[in-house]
Amino acid sequence: MKAYVKEHHYNKIMNIFRQSNRVFNKFICGQCVEALILGLLFFVVLTIFKFPYALIISVLTSITALIPIFGALIALVVGALLILITSPIKAGIFVVIFLVIQQIEGNLIYPRVVGASVGLSPILTLLAITIGGGLFGIVGMFISIPIASIINSLLVSDVNKRLSIKK
Numbered sequence: 001m002k003a004y005v006k007e008h009h010y011n012k013i014m015n016i017f018r019q020s021n022r023v024f025n026k027f028i029c030g031q032c033v034e035a036l037i038l039g040l041l042f043f044v045v046l047t048i049f050k051f052p053y054a055l056i057i058s059v060l061t062s063i064t065a066l067i068p069i070f071g072a073l074i075a076l077v078v079g080a081l082l083i084l085i086t087s088p089i090k091a092g093i094f095v096v097i098f099l100v101i102q103q104i105e106g107n108l109i110y111p112r113v114v115g116a117s118v119g120l121s122p123i124l125t126l127l128a129i130t131i132g133g134g135l136f137g138i139v140g141m142f143i144s145i146p147i148a149s150i151i152n153s154l155l156v157s158d159v160n161k162r163l164s165i166k167k
Contacts (some may be wrong), residue, residue: 019153020146023118027146030117035065037113038105045097051090053082068142072102118149 002010039062046054057079064071076098084091107126115125125145132144 016150016154019157020150023146023149023153026117026119027114027149030114031066033117034105034110034113035062037109038062038065038101041101041105041109045101046094049093049097051083051094052086053079057082068138114145118145120145120149120152124148124152 001013005013039058042061043054043058046057051057057075060078061072061075064075067074076095079098080091080095083094111122111125115122120128125148128144128148129141132140132142132147134140136143
């Protein structure tokens with residue numbers, strides 16, 4: 001690229017690439033931290049209520065949390081089936097607990113942890129997910145946070161640059 005583009009444009013493009021790389025790395029780290037928090041939350045709740053297979057279900061939930069949309073469904077079905085083997089009543093209770101924890105995770109934990117990791121406020125994180133999902137479905141939901149963070153980062157850099165020139 002350096003051979004075909006003017007130095008000024010090359011520097012701008014490389015700056016965008018560097019910021020994009022930084023944001024995507026932080027996004028992946030944030031996703032992993034969020035998955036770990038979710039797994040720990042499930043482990044604590046399932047252990048308190050003395051559910052069988054609490055550790056296995058918590059680890060599965062933590063791993064599948066990295067899969068957008070379908071990960072939660074996989075964890076719910078497998079967890080409910082495992083518990084169903086020992087107690088059908090506890091399996092029903094597990095489904096309710098799972099849905100409650102997923103709501104807490106989706107509305108409180110995820111926007112704060114992942115949004116903070118990429119430098120977006122929780123409201124901008126939810127807005128990005130909503131718009132991305134509405135426009136591009138599941139893929140849009142997954143990539144909307146890093147894209148919104150990159151746009152936000154570039155906009156903040158530009159605003160700061162322009163303000164420093166005016167002084």
